[in-house]
Amino acid sequence: GLWVSLKLLPGDLAQVQKDFSHLVDRSTAVARKMGFPEIILPGEVRNDIYVTLIQGEFDKGKKKTPKNVEVTMSVHDEDGNLQEKAIHPGAGYEGVSEYKSVVYYQVKQPCWYETVKVAIAIEEVSRCHLRFTFRHRSSQE
Incomplete structure (x- = not known):
């Protein structure tokens, strides 16, 4: 089993630190709120893009059982060049160039509900696109 304990710490980040x-140090990952405050201060630039991989429906084709589907997501510019380390799977994680989903064994309609943050400079957003690839993963891989 897994046991998780949560504790609400009063104050802002500096006060809590x-x-x-003994609980919060410089290595503690701090996640920014998904959404915007009611008041946005001048000079505060925030260009957060979140992508959620929800579900898929895949035909088993000539196989007797459903496929083991892995989804890979990457960010490319208009020339097809891969944007390095543009995907952040969670707070405190280094950026990755490709995000690979969980693979569900022989599920026709996998439901992932996996959310990642895509970090692209504001001036580059209109010149970039997301590429999703789907492939069957053998249970021996």
Whole structure:
């Protein structure tokens, strides 16, 4: 089993780091809120793009059982060049060039509900696109 414990720490980040230094240090990942505050301060630039891979429906083709589908997502510019480290699977993670989904064994309609952050410079957004590839993964891989 898995046991998770949560504790609400009062104060802003600086205060929490000061008062609870044994729990929160510089290596602690801090996730920004998905959404925007009611007041946006001048000079605050935020261009967050979140992509959620929800579900798919895949025919088994000539096979007797459904396929083991893996989805790979990557970011490319208008010339097809891969944008390095543009995908962030979670707070505190380094950017990756390709995101690979979980593979469900022999499921015709897999439901992933996996959300990633795509970090692209504001001036590059209109020149980039997401590429999704789908492939069967053998259970021996």
